[in-house]
Amino acid sequence: MNASHHSKLGSKTASFLLTASLAVTLLFPAAAGAERADGAQAQSAIVRLTETGIIDGKTAGMSPADAPITRGQAAILISRALKLDIPADGSGFADVSADDPAAGAVNALKQHGIMKGGTRGFMPGEALTSEQMASLFVRAFALSDNGIQARYTDQAAIASYHQADAVRLKQHFIVEGTAFEPKHKVTYGEFALALYRAAGLDVRDPDVIPLEDFIRQPAQLGFQVSPDGKRMAFMMPWNNRLNVFVKTFGEQEAVRVTNATERNIAGFAWENDSKLIYAMDDGGNENFRIFSINTDGTGNKDLTPYVNTTAMLIDPLEEKKDEILVGLNKRDPRIFDVYRINTETGAAQMVAENPGNITGWLTDHDGKIRVAVSSDGNVSSLLYRETEDKPFQPLLTTELGDTFVPVMFTYDNKQLYAVSNIGRDKTAIVQYDPASKQTVSTIFEHADVDVTSFIPSKKQQKIVAALYETEKVHYQFFDPDTKKLYETIAGKVPGKDIILQSMNEQGRVMFLAYNDKSMGTYYFYDSGKDLLEKIADTAPWIDENKMADMKPITFESRDGLTIHGYLTLPKGKDPKHLPLVVNPHGGPWARDSWGFNPEVQLLANRGYAVLQVNFRGSTGYGKQFLDAGNKQWGKAMQNDLTDGVQWLIKEGVADPDKVAIYGASYGGYAALAGLAFTPDLYAAGVSYVGPSNLFTLLDSLPPYWESERTKFYERMGDPVKDKALLEEVSPLFHADQIKAPLFVVQGANDPRVKQAESDQIVAALQKRGVEVPYMLKANEGHGFGNIENQLDFYRSLEKFLHRHLME
Template sequence: MLRLSLVTALTCCGAPALAQQFDAAAAFGAREYVEQASLSPDGRRLAYVSPTRGQASAVYVVPIDGSAPPKAIAAVDGKPERVAGCNWASNTRLLCTVFGVISIDGTLTVSTRIAAMDHDGGNMKVLSHTRGTGDLLGYDTFGGSVIDWNPGVDGKVMMMRQYVPESSTGTRLAQTEQGIGVDLVDVSTLQIRAVEQPSRDASEYITDGKGTVRLIGRSASKDYYTTGVRHYSYRRAGSTAWQPLSSVGPDRTGFDPYGVDPTLDIAYGVKRVDGKIAAFSLALDGTLGEKLVFAHPAVDVSGFARIGRNQRIVGVTYSTDVPSVEYIDPGIARLIQSLQKAMPHLPLVRVVDSSEDESRLLIWAGSDVDSGRLFLFDRTAKSLQELALSRPQLEKVKLAPMRHITYRAADGTMIPAYLTLPTDGATKNVRAIVLPHGGPGARDDWGFDWLTQFYASQGFAVLQPNFRGSAGYGDAWFQKNGFQSWRVAIGDVNDAGRWLIKEGIADPSKLSILGWSYGGYAALQSAVSEPGLFKRVVAIAPVTDLDRLKSENQNYSNYQEIVRFVGSGPHIEEGSPARHADSIKAPVLMFHGTLDRNVSVYHAELMQTRLKAAGVQSELVVFQGLDHYLEDSDARTQMLRKSAEFLKAP
């Protein structure tokens, strides 16, 4: 049985070394040892991305039979290039997506490229456009994305790519096409064949997983900004003519397609019905016959489960108190059930990748007290081999169970949440943290959470509320969103703190609040709205001024969508914590990265200035060169260590 050894993981791939004195901040702050993995079409090789120093990563390839150790075939330094993931284009050729956050004319943006290489790292090439001889009339930051890994020709992939027009003087060799098109690309020779001509308003193409483009999505725009409306068209099998399929609004009304099943000749997608998102299929035979695939009475459908190089849709994903999949493929359903039965301590099971014939499956399994591990399941031999641990440094570390609970809000509404008690076994009168999630169009879920587990290891009880304004529970729960309906959302967050006190879990003098992104906003706004409840506040990459959140996105194409989401009215003034810094009485600690595209570092800097002017004890830690997610083990370690010391201070 192959297993990437713990020794190999810690010495070759930059994972933190185990010391006799356990360093919890370093262990929990470390990036995952396997950040992404892919199985070769023949199922004989595994490629995976593993962190090194800072934001840097290396790409490794290892034979599944264990005949050779993992070999590093490529690496990036994270300044700014980072690896998003690698997948096999053939049994001997890999494609890796590299990205970086860069500044163009003072505006932060993400630039991507796709690099092709042999399984040993040789013959590396960048899959860029064949350009003309002119000068670009715009910025070419989108390096393309693979929309079909199995277009019927080995060693070729179908790519969606951006065409930027060029200007020239005295020649007609400039490239004049503009927009998003589709090319069939040979990943060894870089020869291309145009499949779909570039279209200025095209935003998405969906294939049948076998080399035929069946759907196109076009984004509606006004005055150079997208409106949030997308119009989809489809092709009948064997036809080149586009026919109308659906229109999807900002509120996700209308059929939103996710994929095509060529055998059934249908498109799978979601749409909102009776205030909740459900999964449907539409016939692509010209009738547009609609069928309900799955709907849950209490929660939204979140998407679809896929398998293999064809990205075949095999199930519908949703979450009640635990993440779940309603499988529509009976064979895969039986397989997952058997794996869950064989590994009862790892109930969260998903298929990461598979060989082309789906006889070998790359499986991830985990739980609330297991950060996850990779397995190879051979369906022919009926064997299950453990390959690697997601966080090897936590293998022998005691973790705290996460329990789903509900608590009563001030208006009587029952709020779902997750409670994690300290790992030392204490259950009453302990230090406690309310940890609101980001978004606000998001929700927390049951499973391993490195932030939660770190603070539990430090003696804190942690409560993660899915307050009103969270996604996943339907329209009525989402309200207008957590910004426009901030009084309801923040009220629920404050009630989470009161519940911890009422139940005797939290020592009222040691109750704190900590959040990231929208959660950071919620932490600060909670301290504004109820100054005496939380004794200490930690905000990571927080929104602090709602007007600023709108204006700083003016150079992005989705500016009007953000303006509409944040809204206008009295809540802009009342719901911006930087405008009410003098109401905050608790000490504040903030962290922010300088390359944050989601929320500008200006928000934290403004908050720090206002807090200091109001005489509030506060500190801002700025991480140079890091983005919204602080994907740097050293930075995360520093953040965890410093925040724990801050939260424990008398």
């Protein structure tokens, strides 16, 4: 049970972008040496290069696949791949005559800084070596360091000016194995395969959508209207980072307010009509700070300038200019005290000291702290006081599995609206009276799923709708006028679902219209004038007609539970014997939802079926379903994923030999568990910030999660009492069973799943002589937030999956 509050600061932008983000090599024996193209791979590459006109069979392409390629022939092929104009003024090298077939290409590459010659000249007729090819490709295709840890056993034998380039080849899937063999004479087939991969032809068929259209910052998002209704703030990319902009209604140009260059702004809110507050962390460490800034970009002030401290907004105090309530764990990293901060001066005053067990605070409509929640992780208590000068008194106590989350006070500040499952399996919206310590009414409950939230109306002083999620999000209206307004809006954007963002007393509504093929469009609707006004498309470059359907599915687990999820199939392909990517969600106490998911659409566009499973232990399906996941990491929770795969194989949808598992956080754990505990099921796996050792995971929980420790012990396992269980389900202790190719991805600043979790599994496999591609980003945390790192991740992911499921 945790106190909730109506915070205006949004969730981490990274999650929106990727509600959610790789490059790799095969698992390869240490003694195997550098990868050499086999005949089938080389021939496939030659065919594709011929189709694109890079190989013409005349000036290049006549050599047998196993014959060495010359430097001149390599120049011709690279210049064609890059579509360079051939200069008319010779070769640029004394040893390359003007009538040499390679002269024009050599000169073109020299002018672009790609070809270099030593004191002996260019030597166009000499065989190209592995180290020379590495430098050619790195310069030609701008192969930068993507964070994959790579080194060769014969690194010292590589010429110093080629060493970094040789590593880049390994990072970008050109060379595999642990020995590079720098002086090896590259064959024509090897060069063709390398060129094919360096140019991205392996994953970029003419009909596929560019990866950069999926993994891209939104054009605009997060619109919020100022309290006086005269201006609108939103986030938009600037210098490759999401920053806050403000636009006055009636004017065309927006003013950029913030100047973030290292990280995206994580969220923002209006403090008053002329000031905003926003949040940022440092390199993904989740030590968020809150800043205030004027709407013209002046007066930027760090309101929480404390080292190793996390700030969370308790209440923006809409009725009090220049004041906010903020929770800070600066006194004790395990708990949050509440401070009243003056956003003009920065002065901070503690107004509620945490005695050591408070996990949440709630204010009334006057900004007074009247409710607190205490918890040891299992047993939680709701605490209440009439006024701030009185001590808190307990109202009710709940056990693990029971939920009572106070969301807001009734408008007379006397009772509470809460989300509760006390006395029932599914959470419902209830009204609770602190005076009588009783639930006085159940406002709405649903037989099949949890009711998650509601819409209050300040004008009507009541709740006008509740929200619940089955296969999609649905509204249950209690007010006929609000219902009519929603139905009118929905009728104006057919084929879209609606998220109501805000409604003012004049009947002006801001909403987001979206579906599974569109990230969404923001609109204003003026009910008085019946006027619909488009604000902005979140991702205008996405063509809905080319996106795939995300279809809700159900199947039965081996022990008889009904499991829900989503299946996305490649558009226009016969859904038979498809390569399948299982994509388990993080949490694990969360769920997948219907809507536009850029990474799912990317995978579907590349020809994969994508299975998302709300396995037992997921939220939204009631207490019993959530509790069914207790101490079932790697067991029944993993079986639900396995059963989903077997169901799709039985239905003929999935090719049993081409199944991969990829997930982040708990999903990364599930990927490791899948490869370790069902090694014959998966052809490849990707663990993105996934824990490998549940002992070290529990031992390194962030300090401010300490109050939840016993809950982790109950839901995962106690490291002392359940030592055998945790050993049994920690993939690290079963690394010897992993035989499918594995790709590991990690942020160095991750405070939840620390770098050691990835280091351990990589080291365990390397100890067996297995090469594990390992992408480590020094400036990221629990999931990559910076767009350049996201692009590295997904470029590598598509190559890795293609390598092991398509080739």
